[in-house]
Amino acid sequence: MLTRLHYRINASLERILPERRLFLKSDNDTRFIRLRPMTQAAALAGGTLLVSWTIMATSIVLMDSISAGTARDQTQRQQALYESRLNALSADRDRRADEAVRAQERFNLALAEVSKMQTALLATEDRRKELEKGIDVIQDTLLRTIRERDTARAEAERVTLALAEQTGSARTDGSRTADAVTTLEELSVTLAATARQRDDMALAVLAAKEETETVLQEKAELEARNDAIFARLEEAVTVSMEPLDKMFRAAGLSTDSLLKRVRSGYSGQGGPLTLSTKGGPLSPEEARANEILNGLDRMNLYRLAATKAPFAMPVKSAFRYTSGFGGRSDPYGRGNRRHEGIDMAGASGTPIYATADGTVIEAGWANGYGRVIKIRHEFGIQTVYGHLSRIRVDEGQRVSRGDRIGDMGNTGRSTGTHLHYEVRVDGSPVNPMTFIKAAKDVF
Incomplete structure (x- = not known):
C-alpha cells in the first residue's frame, strides 16, 4: 500500500520534476545517484524554507537596527534639550543669587541711611523741645519783667505824687527822679533784647519744624523703597526655594531633617545672619529682613544638600x-x-x-x-x-x-x-x- 502511494506521488511530481541522475566518475568506475521527484521536491522545499528564514531574520535585524538608531537619536535630542535647560536654569539661579546679593547690599545701605535719618530726627526733636522750653522760660521772664516794670512805674508815680503833695513840686529830689528814669530806660532795653531773643527762638522753632517735616518725608520715601526691595527679595527667595523643596520631596527625602543634617555638618561659629536691636523689640522692617536672611540661609543649605544627593x-x-x-525576566532565562x-x-x-x-x-x-x-x-x-x-x-x-x-x-x-x-x-x-x-x- 505504501509502495503504491509512493509510486503515485512520484508519478504526479514527475510531470513537474522529472527524474534526474547525477553521475559520479572515478578512475576505475562510474556511478550515478538517482534524484527522484520526491527527493527533488523535498530539497526544493528545504531550500525555500532556508531562503525564507534568511529573509525574515535579515528583516528583523534591519528593523531592530533602525529602531535602535531612532531611539539613540531621540535620546541625543533629549540629552541636548536637558543640558540646554540645565544651563538655562543654572544661569537663572546664578542671576537670582547675584540679584539677591545686590539687593541685600542695597538693603544694608538703606538701613544705614534710615539709622542716620532717625538719629537726625531725634536730635532735631530734642532741639525743638529745648527751644520750646527756652521760649517758655523767656516768656515767663518777659512777663515777670513787664510786671516788675509796671510795678516800678507805679511806685515812681506814687513817689512823685507823694513829693508833690509834700513839697508842692515833683522835681524836689532830682536824683531820685533821674534814678527812676535810668531804671526805666534799662528795663526798656532789656525788654527789647528779650523780645528780639524771643523772635529769634520762634524763627528757630519754625526752621526746626520744617526740617523735621523734610526728614519725615525722606524717611517715608526710604521706607517705600525698602518695601519694594523687600518684596523683590522675598519673591526671589520664594522662586528659588520652591523648585528645590519640590525636588527633595519628590525624591522622598525629608527637607527638615535634611537641612538639619547639612547644618550640623557645617557647625562652625556663627549661624544664620540676623539683625539685632541690642535686646530691644524688632521693628517690622527688621523682622522682615530677618525672614529674608533666614530664607537665603535655607536656600544655601539646599544648594549644599543638592551636591551631596545623587540628582x-x-x-x-x-x-x-x-x-x-x-x-x-532574567536575561539568562531563570524566571522572574x-x-x-x-x-x-x-x-x-x-x-x-x-x-x-x-x-x-x-x-x-x-x-x-x-x-x-x-x-x-x-x-x-x-x-x-x-x-x-x-x-x-x-x-x-x-x-x-x-x-x-x-x-x-x-x-x-x-x-x-x-x-x-x-x-x-x-x-x-x-x-x-x-x-x-x-x-x-x-x-
Missing part, C-alpha cells in the same frame, strides 16, 4: 534605557527576578560620572556586578555602578559630583555593554529614576 546623571553621552527598576537598579546601554568605554559628592567604599570585582564602584554619600545614601570596563578611582577616595570614575563595559553577569546603576537609601534599594526625574526641572 545628576551618571551617563552624559548618548545611551538608551534597557531595563527599569523592579521585577523583570528583582532588578534593583536601572540599565543604561551605550558604547564601550563611555565615561561614567559620580552623581553626588561622596567617598568610594568599594572599587573592584564583585560577583554578578563585574567591575563595580560603590560610593557612600550623605543622608544615608549609596550609589552603585556595575559592569564597568575600567575603574578610575581607588577605595577611600573622595569624589565630587561630575567626576569621572570609570568606563562603561560588559563585565560580570551581563549580556551586553551597559551601566547598571543603583541608589540605596539606608541600605534599601530605591528607583534611581526618582532622583533623576526630581532634578529634571532644577538642574
Whole structure:
C-alpha cells in the first residue's frame, strides 16, 4: 500500500520534476545517484524554507537596527534639550543669587541711611523741645519783667505824687527822679533784647519744624523703597526655594531633617545672619529682613544638600534605557527576578560620572556586578555602578559630583555593554529614576 502511494506521488511530481541522475566518475568506475521527484521536491522545499528564514531574520535585524538608531537619536535630542535647560536654569539661579546679593547690599545701605535719618530726627526733636522750653522760660521772664516794670512805674508815680503833695513840686529830689528814669530806660532795653531773643527762638522753632517735616518725608520715601526691595527679595527667595523643596520631596527625602543634617555638618561659629536691636523689640522692617536672611540661609543649605544627593546623571553621552527598576525576566532565562537598579546601554568605554559628592567604599570585582564602584554619600545614601570596563578611582577616595570614575563595559553577569546603576537609601534599594526625574526641572 505504501509502495503504491509512493509510486503515485512520484508519478504526479514527475510531470513537474522529472527524474534526474547525477553521475559520479572515478578512475576505475562510474556511478550515478538517482534524484527522484520526491527527493527533488523535498530539497526544493528545504531550500525555500532556508531562503525564507534568511529573509525574515535579515528583516528583523534591519528593523531592530533602525529602531535602535531612532531611539539613540531621540535620546541625543533629549540629552541636548536637558543640558540646554540645565544651563538655562543654572544661569537663572546664578542671576537670582547675584540679584539677591545686590539687593541685600542695597538693603544694608538703606538701613544705614534710615539709622542716620532717625538719629537726625531725634536730635532735631530734642532741639525743638529745648527751644520750646527756652521760649517758655523767656516768656515767663518777659512777663515777670513787664510786671516788675509796671510795678516800678507805679511806685515812681506814687513817689512823685507823694513829693508833690509834700513839697508842692515833683522835681524836689532830682536824683531820685533821674534814678527812676535810668531804671526805666534799662528795663526798656532789656525788654527789647528779650523780645528780639524771643523772635529769634520762634524763627528757630519754625526752621526746626520744617526740617523735621523734610526728614519725615525722606524717611517715608526710604521706607517705600525698602518695601519694594523687600518684596523683590522675598519673591526671589520664594522662586528659588520652591523648585528645590519640590525636588527633595519628590525624591522622598525629608527637607527638615535634611537641612538639619547639612547644618550640623557645617557647625562652625556663627549661624544664620540676623539683625539685632541690642535686646530691644524688632521693628517690622527688621523682622522682615530677618525672614529674608533666614530664607537665603535655607536656600544655601539646599544648594549644599543638592551636591551631596545623587540628582545628576551618571551617563552624559548618548545611551538608551534597557531595563527599569523592579521585577523583570532574567536575561539568562531563570524566571522572574528583582532588578534593583536601572540599565543604561551605550558604547564601550563611555565615561561614567559620580552623581553626588561622596567617598568610594568599594572599587573592584564583585560577583554578578563585574567591575563595580560603590560610593557612600550623605543622608544615608549609596550609589552603585556595575559592569564597568575600567575603574578610575581607588577605595577611600573622595569624589565630587561630575567626576569621572570609570568606563562603561560588559563585565560580570551581563549580556551586553551597559551601566547598571543603583541608589540605596539606608541600605534599601530605591528607583534611581526618582532622583533623576526630581532634578529634571532644577538642574
